[in-house]
Amino acid sequence: MPETATxxxxxxxxxxxxxxxLVWRAWTEPEQLARWWGTRGWSxxxxxxxxEVRPGGSFRLTSVCDEDGRTMATEAVYLEVVEPERxxxxxxxxxxxxxxxxxxxxxxxxxxxxxxxxxxxxIQTTGELGGNAQAGLxxxxxxxxxxxx
Amino acid sequence: MAVDQLSTTFAALADPxxxxxxxxxxxxxxxxxxxxxxxxITVQAVSKHLKVLERAGLxxxxxxxxxxxxxxHGEALKEAADWLARYRRFWEDRFDRLDEHLRELQRRxxxx
Numbered sequence: 432m433p434e435t436a437t438x439x440x441x442x443x444x445x446x447x448x449x450x451x452x453l454v455w456r457a458w459t460e461p462e463q464l465a466r467w468w469g470t471r472g473w474s475x476x477x478x479x480x481x482x483e484v485r486p487g488g489s490f491r492l493t494s495v496c497d498e499d500g501r502t503m504a505t506e507a508v509y510l511e512v513v514e515p516e517r518x519x520x521x522x523x524x525x526x527x528x529x530x531x532x533x534x535x536x537x538x539x540x541x542x543x544x545x546x547x548x549x550x551x552x553x554i555q556t557t558g559e560l561g562g563n564a565q566a567g568l569x570x571x572x573x574x575x576x577x578x579x580x
Numbered sequence: 581m582a583v584d585q586l587s588t589t590f591a592a593l594a595d596p597x598x599x600x601x602x603x604x605x606x607x608x609x610x611x612x613x614x615x616x617x618x619x620x621i622t623v624q625a626v627s628k629h630l631k632v633l634e635r636a637g638l639x640x641x642x643x644x645x646x647x648x649x650x651x652x653h654g655e656a657l658k659e660a661a662d663w664l665a666r667y668r669r670f671w672e673d674r675f676d677r678l679d680e681h682l683r684e685l686q687r688r689x690x691x692x
Contacts, residue, residue, distance in 0.1 A: 443671055448682065453682060466677075
């Protein structure tokens with residue numbers, strides 16, 4: 432079978448009960464990102480986050496598993512930075528996950544103190560890598576289920 | 581094996597004409613001629629797309645040599661959707677935390 436990468440797209444829309452400037456900061460300041468980034472059970476210390484929030488700037492972070500200290504690195508480059516409404520970044524291929532992904536965050540102030548956040552991700556996967564990601568995520572969810580029971 | 585199947589499924593789904601064909605088949609089975617009608621492409625081209633979809637396990641085709649009506653086969657589509665659902669959940673989980681974080685931040689503005 433040819434090793435063709437195909438693109439998958441997901442879009443997630445959230446209405447956040449916070450002004451747009453605050454949501455922007457949550458995405459662009461290490462101390463803020465550290466408070467929410469990562470799957471439950473994993474922490475992302477601010478000192479392990481690098482954010483050069485400008486087009487071409489680097490967006491790197493390392494998440495640490497609370498349970499056993501394993502780490503997971505994310506490396507991306509900012510493509511578009513339009514404060515405070517749009518941020519896009521290109522994630523480098525990850526061995527265990529995908530062949531690269533482009534994420535775009537669009538923020539719209541709703542005028543009542545709330546913000547609409549639309550997250551759009553285009554993921555490149557090859558069959559093998561997609562399968563690994565699937566297996567990896569399944570393991571993660573198994574662990575989560577064990578942890579909760 | 582399952583992984584190769586998933587890859588073939590995604591590759592098949594990557595084409596807009598094939599997705600349109602699947603959408604049409606979601607309404608019920610159809611022959612190649614019926615499927616070709618709404619598209620500005622030849623019956624031969626549609627036939628090629630059907631072969632890709634069949635290989636990907638997304639459709640099944642009747643045995644009758646003349647008409648060979650196609651119909652949706654849900655299993656492969658479900659597997660592909662499940663994979664994406666997991667990736668989506670990965671992000672949904674993050675955004676749940678973001679939501680919580682933003683609420684907390686506003687309860688204690690001095691902390692922002």
